[in-house]
Amino acid sequence: MFGSLTEKLDGIFKQVRGRGKLTEKNVKDTMREIRQALLEADVNYKVARDFVKAVQEEALGTKVLESIEPGQQMVKIVHDKLVELLGTTTVEMHPVDKTPTVYMVCGLQGSGKTTLCGKIALMNKRKNKKPLLVAADIYRPAAVQQLETLAGQIAVDFYHLEGKKPPEICREAVKHARTNFIDLVILDTAGRLHVDDALMAELQDIQKQVDVDETLLVADAMTGQDAVNVASQFHEKINLTGVALSKLDGDARGGAALSIRKVTGCPIKLASTGEKPSDLEPFHPDRMASRILGMGDIVTLVEKAQETIDMDQAAKMQDKLLKAQFDFEDFLDQMQQLKKMGPLENVLGMIPGIGKQLKGVQVDEREMERMAAIVKSMTVEERRRPSIIDGSRKKRIARGSGNSVQAVNQLLKQFNAMQKMFSQFGKNKKKLKGMQLPGGMPPL
Numbered sequence: 001m002f003g004s005l006t007e008k009l010d011g012i013f014k015q016v017r018g019r020g021k022l023t024e025k026n027v028k029d030t031m032r033e034i035r036q037a038l039l040e041a042d043v044n045y046k047v048a049r050d051f052v053k054a055v056q057e058e059a060l061g062t063k064v065l066e067s068i069e070p071g072q073q074m075v076k077i078v079h080d081k082l083v084e085l086l087g088t089t090t091v092e093m094h095p096v097d098k099t100p101t102v103y104m105v106c107g108l109q110g111s112g113k114t115t116l117c118g119k120i121a122l123m124n125k126r127k128n129k130k131p132l133l134v135a136a137d138i139y140r141p142a143a144v145q146q147l148e149t150l151a152g153q154i155a156v157d158f159y160h161l162e163g164k165k166p167p168e169i170c171r172e173a174v175k176h177a178r179t180n181f182i183d184l185v186i187l188d189t190a191g192r193l194h195v196d197d198a199l200m201a202e203l204q205d206i207q208k209q210v211d212v213d214e215t216l217l218v219a220d221a222m223t224g225q226d227a228v229n230v231a232s233q234f235h236e237k238i239n240l241t242g243v244a245l246s247k248l249d250g251d252a253r254g255g256a257a258l259s260i261r262k263v264t265g266c267p268i269k270l271a272s273t274g275e276k277p278s279d280l281e282p283f284h285p286d287r288m289a290s291r292i293l294g295m296g297d298i299v300t301l302v303e304k305a306q307e308t309i310d311m312d313q314a315a316k317m318q319d320k321l322l323k324a325q326f327d328f329e330d331f332l333d334q335m336q337q338l339k340k341m342g343p344l345e346n347v348l349g350m351i352p353g354i355g356k357q358l359k360g361v362q363v364d365e366r367e368m369e370r371m372a373a374i375v376k377s378m379t380v381e382e383r384r385r386p387s388i389i390d391g392s393r394k395k396r397i398a399r400g401s402g403n404s405v406q407a408v409n410q411l412l413k414q415f416n417a418m419q420k421m422f423s424q425f426g427k428n429k430k431k432l433k434g435m436q437l438p439g440g441m442p443p444l
């Protein structure tokens with residue numbers, strides 16, 4: 001996500017850094033380039049214009065500090081303004097504090113409503129709340145089935161009334177919830193290919209029948225400016241309380257994410273980053289801004305790691321990595337851990353300094369499985385000291401794992417390269433020093 005915008009901004013900042021000081025002329029030139037980069041990322045043109053104006057005013061009004069480079073100062077200003085653009089502070093979902101609290105999820109067809117309903121249900125289930133998924137999309141034949149299957153997968157309650165209209169289904173669902181100790185009712189409503197009156201009337205009708213606490217719009221980040229227009233139209237008709245951006249994992253150019261808050265005035269509350277039920281994060285403007293600027297999102301990374309990885313083990317691993325002492329045993333271990341954290345590219349992309357080096361590297365999960373199979377065919381001794389793996393050992397490993405000797409060779413080569421890369425990071429450790437990782441992770 002935001003790949004090309006991040007790259008462009010990075011290029012622009014590099015130029016600024018090359019200059020000795022900020023003058024009115026070079027600030028203005030820089031601003032013109034930033035504006036162009038934003039427009040190319042499909043940011044709403046008014047939003048881009050106002051953004052650039054605000055940055056420029058601040059840049060020109062700021063005394064250039066001698067101790068830092070002009071480029072750094074500029075990055076800081078752009079970062080702060082981006083945070084503002086994205087909404088400044090994290091806005092939480094309406095608390096689940098009644099029996100039941102009701103969320104209504106709306107949006108166009110295919111925007112990711114049903115998927116999001118499942119994600120929200122899972123997120124709350126993990127907080128020991130009891131959610132209920134309600135199928136209120138009766139127009140697409142497979143829609144009810146899709147939600148029911150999803151409910152089964154994540155093991156939460158499901159509700160539907162055959163042959164009834166959505167407002168009635170929703171009303172009855174809330175009644176059912178009251179008597180069944182449900183904490184959160186999630187209404188999966190119907191979408192259309194375009195915003196139309198019938199759709200809006202139906203959603204308004206549901207709002208009349210049910211006391212909705214959160215009216216959430218799912219906006220598909222891949223659709224750029226369209227997502228912003230759709231959001232405005234929904235907001236006008238049904239008074240949204242929040243927006244969830246979906247498909248942020250795709251190669252969206254970022255325009256929707258950057259414009260939607262400003263244009264609609266409605267807070268972005270959730271970020272959906274994949275197809276799996278666990279691919280959901282609260283939306284944090286500051287972290288998103290850091291990601292856009294390619295500064296890495298170490299906070300999210302660490303939080304994710306905390307959820308899944310044993311801290312002691314993580315500390316040991318960090319040490320081993322930086323000293324390039326890790327072996328194939330660690331490699332196997334790490335792969336199991338990483339699997340729990342989600343797609344590898346995402347995880348690696350969040351580490352400052354690594355994102356760029358991995359540019360263009362596609363981490364193929366199947367390939368990872370294959371590598372794991374090869375490593376598993378090694379003896380413990382071989383895993384610890386890969387240098388002893390000679391021709392005949394390679395043959396045995398290849399046979400044992402159902403791979404070619406070539407594949408084994410390739411893995412050994414990659415492993416070597418990885419060790420080199422990490423030993424470089426180890427050498428750069430001084431540069432990273434003092435970077436404090438929150439939550440008990442040892443500082444670098």
Ligand SMILES: Nc1nc2c(ncn2[C@@H]2O[C@H](COP(=O)(O)OP(=O)(O)O)[C@@H](O)[C@H]2O)c(=O)[nH]1
Pocket residue numbers: 107108109110111112113114115116191246247248249250272273274275279
């Ligand atoms: N990559 C990705 N795909 C998503 C995301 N959210 C939904 N999808 C996919 O988008 C398609 C439409 O999703 P669905 O929830 O059925 O949309 P609905 O018509 O609005 O209910 C499905 O193939 C989902 O798997 C996301 O955050 N990332």
Ligand SMILES: [Mg+2]
Pocket residue numbers: 113114115137143188
């Ligand atoms: Mg659906």
